[in-house]
Structure formats: C-alpha cells, structure tokens
Amino acid sequence: MRTVVVHSDDWRRFDYGPEHPLRMERLGLTWRLMDAYGLTALPGAKVVSPEPASVEAITRFHVPEYVDVLRAVSAGDWVPHAARYGLGPGDNPIFPGLWEAAQLAAGGSIRAAALVADGEVDRAFHFAGGLHHAMPDRASGFCYVNDAVLAILTLRKRGFKVAYVDIDAHHGDGVQFAFYDDPAVLTISTHERGDRLFPGTGFVEEMGEGPGVGYSVNLPLQPFTDDAVYERAFEAVVPPLLTRFAPDVLVLQLGIDSHRTDPLTHLALSVQGFLRAVRRLLEFAPRVVALGGGGYDIVNVARAWTGAWAVLNDATLPDPLPQALHRDMQALGLETLTLSDPPAAIEPETRRWAEEYATRQVRAVHEQVFPLHGL
Numbered sequence: 551m552r553t554v555v556v557h558s559d560d561w562r563r564f565d566y567g568p569e570h571p572l573r574m575e576r577l578g579l580t581w582r583l584m585d586a587y588g589l590t591a592l593p594g595a596k597v598v599s600p601e602p603a604s605v606e607a608i609t610r611f612h613v614p615e616y617v618d619v620l621r622a623v624s625a626g627d628w629v630p631h632a633a634r635y636g637l638g639p640g641d642n643p644i645f646p647g648l649w650e651a652a653q654l655a656a657g658g659s660i661r662a663a664a665l666v667a668d669g670e671v672d673r674a675f676h677f678a679g680g681l682h683h684a685m686p687d688r689a690s691g692f693c694y695v696n697d698a699v700l701a702i703l704t705l706r707k708r709g710f711k712v713a714y715v716d717i718d719a720h721h722g723d724g725v726q727f728a729f730y731d732d733p734a735v736l737t738i739s740t741h742e743r744g745d746r747l748f749p750g751t752g753f754v755e756e757m758g759e760g761p762g763v764g765y766s767v768n769l770p771l772q773p774f775t776d777d778a779v780y781e782r783a784f785e786a787v788v789p790p791l792l793t794r795f796a797p798d799v800l801v802l803q804l805g806i807d808s809h810r811t812d813p814l815t816h817l818a819l820s821v822q823g824f825l826r827a828v829r830r831l832l833e834f835a836p837r838v839v840a841l842g843g844g845g846y847d848i849v850n851v852a853r854a855w856t857g858a859w860a861v862l863n864d865a866t867l868p869d870p871l872p873q874a875l876h877r878d879m880q881a882l883g884l885e886t887l888t889l890s891d892p893p894a895a896i897e898p899e900t901r902r903w904a905e906e907y908a909t910r911q912v913r914a915v916h917e918q919v920f921p922l923h924g925l
C-alpha cells in the first residue's frame with residue numbers, strides 16, 4: 551500500500567474573515583494531530599505540497615469569465631455585479647488572496663488525482679479539498695473552485711472509470727451537476743434532506759439525465775440521523791451500487807459536518823460512525839482519492855480526518871488523544887480527550903422519526919435507481 555497526503559502550511563495566509571464558519575485553523579490542527587499520532591512519517595506514505603492549479607486547469611470546469619472575476623476581486627479590484635457570481639458578504643466573502651487560495655485547493659486535489667492516476671500511489675488524501683458546491687460560473691457554499699470536479703476530470707482524462715461518494719452533511723450539488731449526463735462517473739451523495747438544509751437539492755428523484763440517468767444517486771436523511779440509522783441506510787444503498795459499477799478509482803468527499811456537534815447542520819454522527827463509513831468505502835476500489843469537505847466544529851475535523859488518514863494507511867490509532875494536543879482540544883471545547891466520541895443517547899421518538907425517513911428514502915432508491923443498474 552503506497553499512500554500520499556497533500557498538505558501545505560500556506561493555508562495560514564488566507565482568512566475568510568472573523569465571522570465566517572470556515573476556519574483555516576482546522577487544517578493546521580488536523581496536521582498537528584496527525585503529526586502527534588506519528589502519521590506524518592509513516593513508511594510507505596509520502597507527504598507532498600500542492601502546486602497552485604493553472605488557469606487552464608481550472609477552466610476545464612469553470613467558465614473563463616468567472617475565473618477573471620475571481621482573479622480581479624482577489625487582487626482588490628472593484629467588480630460590479632460580483633454578487634452575480636455568488637461573491638460578496640455572507641457565504642463566499644471577497645478576501646485578499648482568495649484566488650490563490652482557490653488555486654491551491656484545486657491544485658492539491660489535481661495533484662492527488664494525478665499521483666493516483668500515474669500509479670505512484672494507491673491512495674491519496676487532500677484534506678483541504680472537497681469544495682463540492684462551486685458551480686462553473688459562480689461561488690457557492692464557501693466554495694469558489696470545485697477541486698473535486700477537477701480531480702475527477704484529471705482521472706477521466708486518463709480513461710479511469712470514477713465513482714464519487716460524498717458523505718458531507720450537505721448535498722454534493724456542484725459535482726452532481728458536472729457529471730449529470732455522464733455514465734462514466736457515478737456520483738453518490740448522502741446528506742441532510744435538501745428541504746431542511748443548504749443547498750436545497752439532493753432528492754432521490756435527481757437521478758441524472760440523458761445517458762447519465764441512474765448515475766446520480768442521492769440519499770437524503772432526516773435531522774438527528776445517528777450512526778445506527780446512517781449505517782443501515784448507507785449499507786442498503788452504497789455497497790450494491792459500487793459493486794455493480796466497479797470503479798477504477800473512488801473519489802471521496804469526507805466532510806465531517808455530519809457530526810452531532812456541528813453548528814451548521816443537524817445530523818448526529820460520531821467520529822467512529824464516520825470512520826466506519828470511510829473504512830467500508832475503501833473495499834470498493836483499488837485506488838482512492840480522498841478529499842476533505844465541510845466541518846465547522848474543528849475538534850471534529852481534526853479527529854475525523856486524522857482517523858481517515860489512519861484508515862487510508864490501514865493503521866490503527868490508540869483512542870486517547872496524544873498529550874501534545876490536550877490543551878488545544880480542551881480550549882476548543884472537546885470534553886472527552888479521545889479520537890472517538892462517547893456514546894450519546896437519542897430520544898427514541900427522534901430516532902424512530904429519523905429511521906422512518908431513511909427507510910422511505912432507501913426504498914425510493916431501490917425502486918427508482920437500482921433497476922437502472924439491473925439491481
């Protein structure tokens with residue numbers, strides 16, 4: 551097993567602003583936790599820096615006019631109608647260097663995909679990536695450039711058949727959009743239901759179009775879906791489709807805003823529930839490009855992605871967090887200093903409500919999508 555983690559300290563230069571939930575510190579904290587666990591110097595695992603993606607690479611998905619706008623606002627130029635491109639106060643703020651930040655995120659995911667495509671490694675992890683909401687001509691949901699789409703395009707260019715599985719709490723709408731009519735890319739997204747959470751899409755009925763019908767798969771879930779409910783629904787949908795599709799490469803979006811303490815969403819997973827899904831996914835393809843994603847309680851981000859990197863290396867970690875991180879984790883509000891979460895009770899009524907919704911969605915996938923794959 552040869553692996554690579556793509557990481558850069560350059561992220562410290564960028565800032566979405568003091569009120570924004572996407573804190574760049576999450577990346578540094580994740581790296582320090584990986585390091586404290588001894589995961590940054592594993593035999594067989596490389597550490598490489600991202601190269602900023604070129605305009606040419608970024609315009610494989612994004613329209614040149616939008617790229618021009620990103621470059622202009624990033625340099626401090628006044629652009630009238632920036633809001634037309636999703637830019638401005640709110641989710642996608644204009645800050646100095648946002649173009650360079652977007653280039654770095656895109657470049658890291660392209661690099662991860664290229665290393666896998668070249669056969670240099672079997673599994674790659676770029677946890678600063680996974681910015682799955684960006685659209686060809688606009689920023690959306692904290693995402694300016696869709697590195698996940700660019701990673702998939704890198705793999706497609708080399709002829710690989712790709713399955714994309716997105717376990718972020720939000721629907722992976724930008725990636726679904728990019729490959730909506732393409733049967734060579736299977737996209738599967740599990741997320742909180744779109745009528746309760748941004749971006750408002752990701753219903754079972756969104757199944758693709760033209761030759762791509764059946765190759766966009768969505769599993770929406772009820773608020774308070776916990777590990778047990780999630781695992782049952784996931785098992786009923788994801789493994790059969792991946793087995794049938796038999797991808798050459800799996801691209802994973804590993805957002806951890808599905809966690810029960812995440813401030814922006816309402817799912818109720820634990821770190822260990824998240825890691826079980828990651829471990830299970832690795833069974834379905836010989837090559838894997840794993841990306842990060844959402845996650846706004848940064849103690850969860852660090853623990854989940856450190857755990858995911860261990861899983862990608864088939865390594866097991868002691869549950870107590872390394873001493874070196876105790877003070878930081880406590881300061882950030884983590885009460886139990888372990889990688890996994892303590893058990894949490896969910897009201898039986900709430901659990902039943904989540905379970906019933908999941909059962910209905912699974913049945914809809916089985917009735918509407920599975921027959922398109924002969925399942």
Ligand SMILES: [Zn+2]
Pocket residue numbers: 718719720805807843844845
């Ligand atoms: Zn998210």
